[in-house]
Amino acid sequence: MAKLAFLLKQLCFIVLLLCVSYTRARYCRTVPGDPSFPSGDEWNSLNYSLSGRLVKAVPSAEFCDMHGGCTDAEWTSAVFRANIPGAMNQVNWEQDYESIPPSICERNSTDCGQGDVPLYAILAESVQDVQAGIEFSSTHNLRLAVKASGHDYLGRSTARNSLLISTHMFQNITFVDNFTVSGYDEGSAVTVGSGVPLNTLYKAAKEQGKILVGAVAATVVAAGGYIQGGGHSALSPLLGLASDNVIEFEVVTANSTYLKVNGKQNTDLFWALRGGGAGSWGVVVSATFRTFPTFSATYSLISIAVNDTVAIGSIMASHAKHIFDWDDLYVGQYFYAYENTTANAYMLALTSYFPKTSSDDASTALKPFLDEAKQFGQIVSQLSIEGNINDEVTSVDDAVGFNAVLGSRLIPESVYHDHPDTIGHVYTQLFNAGAVAVLGHLVAGGMVSENGCIDSAVHPAWRTAKTHIVLPNIWEDSTTLSNISLIQNTFKNLQLPILEQIAGSPGAAYSNEADSLEEDFRTTFFGPNYPRLDDIKRRYDPMDLFIVAAGVGSDRWDKDGLCRVD
Ligand SMILES: Cc1cc2nc3c(=O)[nH]c(=O)nc-3n(C[C@H](O)[C@H](O)[C@H](O)COP(=O)(O)OP(=O)(O)OC[C@H]3O[C@@H](n4cnc5c(N)ncnc54)[C@H](O)[C@@H]3O)c2cc1C
Ligand SMILES: *[C@@H]1O[C@H](CO)[C@@H](O)[C@H](O)[C@H]1NC(C)=O
Ligand SMILES: *[C@@H]1O[C@H](CO)[C@@H](O)[C@H](O)[C@H]1NC(C)=O
Ligand SMILES: *[C@@H]1O[C@H](CO)[C@@H](O)[C@H](O)[C@H]1NC(C)=O
Ligand SMILES: *[C@@H]1O[C@H](CO)[C@@H](O)[C@H](O)[C@H]1NC(C)=O
Ligand SMILES: *[C@@H]1O[C@H](CO)[C@@H](O)[C@H](O)[C@H]1NC(C)=O
Ligand SMILES: *[C@@H]1O[C@H](CO)[C@@H](O)[C@H](O)[C@H]1NC(C)=O
Ligand SMILES: *[C@@H]1O[C@H](CO)[C@@H](O)[C@H](O)[C@H]1NC(C)=O
Ligand SMILES: *[C@@H]1O[C@H](CO)[C@@H](O)[C@H](O)[C@H]1NC(C)=O
Helix, strand or coil, X not given: CHHHHHHHHHHHHHHHHHHHHHHHHCCECCCCCCCCCCCHHHHHHHHHHCCCCEEECCCHHHHHHHCCCCCHHHHCEHHHHCCCCCCXXXXXHHCECCCCCCECCCCCCCCCCCCCCCCEEEXXXXXXXXXXXXXXXXXXXXXXXXXXXXXXXXXXXXXXCEEEEECCCCCCEEEECCCEECCEECCCEEEEECCCEHHHHHHHHHHCCEXXXXXXXXXXXXXXXXXXXXXXXXXXXXXXXXXXXXXXXXXXXXXXXEEEEECCCCHHHHHHHCCCCCCCCCEEEEEEEECEECCEEEEEEEEEEECCXXXXXXXXXXXXXXXXXXXXXXXXXXXXXXXXXXCCEEEEEEEEEEECCCHHHHHHHHHHHHHHHCCCCEEEEEEEEEEEHHHHCCCCCCECCEEEEEEEEEEEHHHHHHCHHHHHHHHHHHHHCCCCEEEEEECCCCHHHHHHHCCCCCCHHHHHEEEEEEEEEEECCCCCHHHHHHXXXXXXXXXXHHHXXXXXXXXXXXXXXXXXXXXXXXXXXXXXXXXXXXXXXXXXXXXXXXXCCCCCCHHHECCCCCEECC
């Protein structure tokens, strides 16, 4: 009897497995060629309901070909690319290197594949347009993608065989002195559409005598992916993360409902949208940020050249020892170390923002570090400007249009205190291992730590971190497919084990500047917040309409987000 029961159990188990894998393997999004893929008439009627704002999306290189070629200045301009519905700013995300044969569209090529570029794009101008797009995707079981600027370093704003909703046209900006949430006065704030680039926003804020916590960039969209990742800034040591300063979102969720999300309404979604990862929750229409009276600041740019990888390590150890020199001034700083192949040297470009500080006081604060740095290298340029902070944190454009992937880790403050020399050794090892650049961001500590009591989905590692360190890995169009694959895996295979000497294991990383191939993205990007995020995701998006690489729930889907794997 026992034997029979055992056999039956085995049989049931096998049958169950078969059934499960049969049904699950069939659970895929509808793609062209499937009988259920929308017909031409159905697309036309969607277009009609959008008043004609549906376009066919094409790769940026094909767009250029169709328009008689793009100049180098256009190709590398994020402002120019913002108006190409299918364009990503790191063009590798437009390519599908892995299919057999690969589907690629490179600059000036005559033979273009659609790659990972969406099929159609909705250039939404209203909440109704967004709702129509969500309903159409949901009804027809289509892969959906959402894009504001196309800056995403993990390629999350594009997807193969998808319908794209672009929020680029959401350009409203409204300042108020008293923003109220359920009758409670939250004070001075700006409500900004999820298409507004930072250069426009900072300029508008300056006219109002205001500043807000946003990225140091020209064309990143504050109310797009930036804020959902948490958002760091040169002003973070002074004022906290961007997501510490967001008061409300307007969002269209997976069932097409338009929701106000804040500390009183839909509070679980409010928690998730502040750090729980870009592109996983719904389509954000606008976000409301706290504003502060604007101020003057000193912007300092110093360039130091050294001869070799040991010297760059020495400089960075010295930088680590002096990093607390600037705490009292709430300095935000970008310390970019890179190889200069023309000069056969290594460089440190040190950009510091000293809020409410004169140029003289900024120089005094930098002097002890620079005096020490002179032992190891040569200061090749030095610039210091006192001006309005709104002007200093932005520019007219961002330089893009190349192939790049990133990998990153937050570095705990305790490591800067206890092991500054190890930080230096790590730089030496990374450059010895062929890194082209190691990008450091002093955007934590200060108010970011003090805001530890804020209950949001921001990874708690942010509250004890001092810096975020990012490694870019880049390639040319001419690089072979097998070498592209090697480069895409360089962070994981080669650089991360080195970085872990100071980042710990498992470490934490900022999900907006990170590796889409991160092995355990749940822990690295979301830490202890993952279970709650997953629960909120299942409630607001039960059909997984909003799936992005390394985002909440993405482990239930294949790499393209087209078929379920669980
Ligand atoms: C030049 C440059 C400078 C940067 N500087 C900083 C910095 O100082 N601090 C910092 O924290 N980060 C910085 N970043 C990283 C930046 O936060 C990310 O690239 C971020 O993803 C950009 O958001 P986006 O909406 O503009 O990009 P997109 O590529 O359009 O979107 C990024 C992600 O957000 C989702 N998304 C976009 N719009 C919406 C929407 N309306 N509703 C829902 N989901 C949406 C997309 O699906 C995708 O997952 C910088 C990036 C660049 C290129
Ligand atoms: C949608 O309609 C507009 C205006 O009628 C038209 O120009 C556009 O080509 C249509 N889009 C598609 C994808 O057919
Ligand atoms: C592509 O063509 C443009 C002119 O349309 C030219 O300026 C550019 O140098 C070419 N780029 C490459 C990579 O071939
Ligand atoms: C932008 O503002 C106008 C005027 O207040 C409003 O009618 C419109 O709905 C807003 N658009 C979006 C996308 O919020
Ligand atoms: C707006 O806020 C300011 C400062 O917080 C306050 O003095 C003022 O009374 C408020 N106005 C209204 C209408 O609530
Ligand atoms: C690299 O070095 C050369 C020669 O010293 C210099 O002209 C150039 O500006 C440097 N480039 C960068 C990006 O630092
Ligand atoms: C770097 O190399 C140059 C040229 O070889 C040499 O003159 C200089 O002394 C070196 N600098 C340091 C700090 O070692
Ligand atoms: C591939 O990369 C290896 C290692 O960097 C390099 O030696 C080789 O030349 C590359 N091959 C091609 C065809 O680019
Ligand atoms: C849509 O989803 C929201 C949030 O989950 C929920 O509050 C609302 O009741 C849902 N609406 C419908 C019509 O199902």
